[in-house]
Amino acid sequence: MSNAGPLTRTQRLLSNQPFCVFCGGNTLGSTVEHMPSRILFNGKQRPKGLEFPACKRCNDSTRKAESVIALLSRFYPDPATDGERKDFNKLALAAERHNPGLADEMRTDQLANLRRLGGAALKLPTWNFLHVGGPICTRAVNLFGAKLALALHYEATQRIVPSGGVIVLNRFSNVDAFTDEHAIDALQMFGAGKTLQMGKFEVSNQFRYSSVHETETNSMSAHVAVFREAMALMMVVCHKTEDVPDSVSGHFTIV
Ligand SMILES: [Zn+2]
Structure with a gap:
């Protein structure tokens, strides 16, 4: 009997690129990773692509990290429909189950935040603050952000970041996006960006991204990804540490 037949989506993807794009390019891929994964989207409805x-x-x-990101990315705007509220509650329970201590970590003194922001608080659309800088959130954002950076670098350049490559990650909360000049400039520089789309179904209100890359060697790229109006990640990817521009700062990860 012959094995000939239509290729599955996984087979087709692996026939174009047999190696995993996330661990240096020496390990064969065997699965398809969706970046970002389905749980970040309302009702897990995710158009194809990426x-x-x-x-x-x-x-x-990144499974545990993604459950944190799925939650963080839904904190603004508030869930609007019964379906979205159900999603949110389910995700909050799952995130806590996978990351015990998360809910406690995110509690914060509302008044202290208002005092800290002073007049800048008037620029914010909501005053319901969360602490997203604790160890569980930070680890999740770093893991997820690094993986998204590797994915978007591959998408932009068709090159896998080799071992020794560097990712520089900056995270902006929606508070930063309204009050921090650096964040506002960075987000504007990248423009409105792209989203995932299938026919008329598109998810730009849930996820947008934008990439630029160096076109001679395809060994450097920069990306912004925005998740609803809750958070944004800015990622710079370089194949070699010495290529990281001096002006770039943030959390460094070596592949
Ligand atoms: Zn791998």
């Missing part, structure tokens, strides 16, 4: 070959280990490595 699908990448991944080894099993890389595919599984």
